[in-house]
Amino acid sequence: MNDGKEKIGMISVDDHAQEPANLWTDRLSKNRWGERIPHIERRPDGTERWLVDDRAPELGGVASAAALMDDRNTEPQRWTEVPRAVYDPTERLKAMDADGIDCSVLYPTISGVGGEVLGRIADPELELACVRAYNDWLIDEWASASARFIPQCLVPLSSVHAAVKEIERAVRRGHRGVILPGIPMELRDVPHINGPEYDPLWAACQDLAVPICFHAGASAATQLKPYAGFSPAVASAFAALTRPASTIFVLVNFLLSRILFRFPELKVVFSESALGWGSYLLEYADYQFANDRIHLEGYPLKPSELFRRQCFVTGWYDRASLQEPGLVGIDNILWCANFPLATSTWPDSRKFVERSFAGLSDSARRKILWDNAAALYKIDAKKIG
């Protein structure tokens, strides 16, 4: 489909698959786990909500589908109202066709955008069972349906050993990225993410050449809560702005953590980050690291150099930062449609891209829309037709 001449193909590096009602109930032992298995419950007012180990994920409905609703400020309240393109791979491909998108890198929804909902399940065995079920389902139902879907696995947070084993298993099954919440230690009693305890996990990702992906919004500690007096529409818009901005905290920590010095081949994606703050942040980091004289303390590269060697940020509506990528660099920018969130460019992605990319050279366009993501996720244009 991508002939490489007239039209540059598009890889969206951040979209969300919707877990169907029976994902976990079909795959986990009812005898063993009973009502703790993630499932949908009907509430007294007739609306439906997910329950994961007795907790309701923070979601304005029973699925995340705002971009497909008549009014983008609403979410489906019953499973029967959920648009099929959200959970049905065949319908999803049609929605991608309608928007001119060739490939879609997938993140979860009910499991948490960064796996943080499953990561909060206290029982390590139940957590692992839920994670494995998600990872299997995404291969069986989505990746097997089309090479245009790029699956990424979740990991159990309860033990690094279990996480490494699951990453190895998932990558063998075809997963191409590893999703982690930026602050696992806010979800359960585990070491700080900067600690050496996690080194086997980074090593596994480096050895298997799969990127670590931090999705914005997975870390409550870094996001301002919306004002209780906001209408649902404004509250959701506000959260859509604090989410990308909260990546600033996660990225700064990662640049300081020295993990990237220990694992120089590891690639890290900050998805739904937006681009607007990136160049400034790196300029400030360079300035402040020098000011704090950190280069004398085992930091052989400036933060901006480290970022360009190993990190990626993702944009969807951004304009100014594409015109002047500055310290972020064209090679480190990925594009996404953010389907099916309210903020998504769908079904106008081509229009958004035209507006954002105006004046960019063909090679810069091609890198951001295709080449950077294709290299990162090992996507072969010839195999996706």
Place this chain on the structure above:
Amino acid sequence: MKIKFGLISADSHAQLDRDAFTSRMSKEKWGERIPEVVEVKDERSKQTVERWRVSGRVIGSYVANCPAVMNDRKVKYYPQRWEEVPAKVYEPLARAKALDEDGVDGEVLFPNTPVQNFGFMQAKDPEFELACVRAYNSALAEWREKSDRFVPLALIPYLGGIETAVAEVERAAKIGHRGVTLLCEPSTLVPTLPHINDPYWYPLWEACQAADFPAHLHESGGLASAISFPRWDGFTPNQAHSALTVPTGAFPAEFIPNLIFSGILERFPGLKWVSAETGLGWVNYVIEGCDHEWERRRLWNHGVPTRPSELFRRQIYVNFWFEKVGIAQRDKISPDNIMWESDYPHTASTYPESWKVIEETLDGVSAEEKRKILCDNAKRVYHLE
């Protein structure tokens, strides 16, 4: 203010003299609770040092935050005894000479040691808080009597009800203050207070608008207690300082969207807001991001009638000091909304080489825009004709 150099710092820090509070607060009534410099034993060095003490609490790890004016910038020294503190930090006429030395005409004054979180609410005593705030505001207003090169910003009391805050703003306007400096979200530090968006605060905005007092948010604006990346014990003090300061742009990037969606700007269209010591780099993110969500969700139907970028241009000002990237993208922000700051006498300050730094950061900027950014915008915002 007489303009000789064409440079006004929109963010510097006034160190009040050691007797600022003792000479203004009733010894009989407040006794040892009055903020003053006292001798204490330093836990680590076992040396006798001097610290500010406020209502029994010893503040900070130094007696004045002024590393930029100490002898050797490279070692980042913070004075431990009052006699070490250079007069050009706390004595207005000596300080005016330092301004001359640095080629700066005037400076907008934010607080320094021992003020924490822009107020005196920590003792949880409304009467004590008000006495301290009044002493602070009166002492700083006297700087302006000595020289109109000083542009003081008032603190407000939070604990005594909104009428008390309004009365202090009105008093501050009479004695020469030109604005107020505030917490972004007072309820994060004083949980009994309503959210900043609540109509409770409207009389304060009304009073500030009437006095043409810009409302100032400085650095994290007190939000660091609400959102932050969990501390890691593995960082050295220098690395911990970078971890704390580099994400600063995240605070306005998360808070300004709240301000834009709050309705405060619409309701008080003459009230200006200034984000100080946060740089410019987050601004494109907020402008493009808020506009994008506003369009995608048709927020004009949900209580946000004016396009966010228009609100920003009309009422929000941002300060910068070291950035080149932010300046390169200034046309998206509007040169009418940018002010220069020196951050004297803090560690990040451009003193005593402010013009050298300006030559680098504003390289290629037209003479007209330079005039606006370095001087004219501040003259206009603070009525310094």
